[in-house]
Amino acid sequence: MTFDFTKIRKSSSSFELRTWDPEGVIFYGDTNPKDDWFVLGLRDGRSEIQLHNQMAQLTVGAGPRLDDGRWHQLVPALDGCLRRGNWLDPQAQTSGSAPTSSLRSCTVQSQPGTFFPPGTRAEFNLQDIPQPHAEPWAFSLDLGLQLAAGSGPLLALGTPENPSQLSLHLQDQKVVLSSGSGPELELPLVLGLRLRLKLAVSGVVLSQGSEKEILALPASDLASLLKLWVQPLGRLFLGAPPGEASASFCLDGLWAQGQKLDMDRALGRSQDIWTHSCPQGPNNGTDTAH
Structure with a gap:
């Protein structure tokens, strides 16, 4: 699959992965293949991210082995609370998450x-x-x-x-x-x-x-x-x-x-x-x- 970045209107993706292969590329993207690119793949059965641009150059691997032939979701939810946030420029915020009954109170110990x-x-x-x-x-x-x-x-x-x-x-x-x-x-x-x-x-x-x-x-x-x-x-x-x-x-x-x-x-x-x-x-x- 190939995507035109100029037409993208959504900033997140999710999928399930099933493989027996311990190493290879799952997803690759770039704006300039020489100095601005991103890779998500497997190395020795575990997920690895490679990021290379003018701001950062890093390689990070973590998590359990995924090469067991079963379906795995790569975006598990985080159970946690945030407070005292100072998010970018408040004047630039165009939308927010309204409180709902499905969210727990973070004041609970x-x-x-x-x-x-x-x-x-x-x-x-x-x-x-x-x-x-x-x-x-x-x-x-x-x-x-x-x-x-x-x-x-x-x-x-x-x-x-x-x-x-x-x-x-x-x-x-x-x-x-x-x-x-x-x-x-x-x-x-x-x-x-x-x-x-x-x-x-x-x-x-x-x-x-x-x-x-x-x-x-x-x-x-x-x-x-x-x-x-x-x-x-x-x-x-x-x-x-x-x-x-x-x-x-x-x-x-x-x-x-x-x-x-x-x-x-x-x-x-x-x-x-x-x-x-x-x-x-x-x-x-x-x-x-x-």
Whole structure:
């Protein structure tokens, strides 16, 4: 593709990239190929920017490897707040962003973590996260809950058509584990202790600290659950299913098979999730996020 700079009316671009190639040029642009040019490419599987003009000459490489044959978005949103800005010449400003209810208040004190306001959700493809052990079959999820307010869905395993084959709900400071419309069990919630959900062929174990509960599943339900990992539509859902309200909660981490998951690499998520910060009080900042 070739673009005429004199006709451009938009200053940003975005796209998704999928490749097995560890090195090459993705995008190149110039106004003068000798002394004013820009390159976006891959080197050793990681993104690299080269910029050369009268103001700057630099080469920067960063980020995870992208040459894994999967789709990657190159413009992840930044979870942060700005203040005390002095932006160029105010007289030259022709437009501005009007405050909306979808933006969180930057006056809220925050700490590291991931915050899900009510009604928000994220989902991971099960094939994109660490896989179960084979012999014996076992899979574990660990949640570090810092804050929890209200009642509603917390986590589920399923498919887009059947999103709650196995689910965790927050209810009156308890965690409720259930399997579809079948059996369920409860565990008192203690904030600050990791909550672990472990699946095995013998059943499902929910534990926190020294407290442990075991949910025995019918053979047919267990077999259906284990099949989620061998089909492309198997999903890990966090927060509210589409069209449903949920509790608000904050995680200081989410681990699959002991490896921490990056919320920026989710298959999809609500824009209102704070991906790298949490309000310091359960009732602060729960209006919405950015």
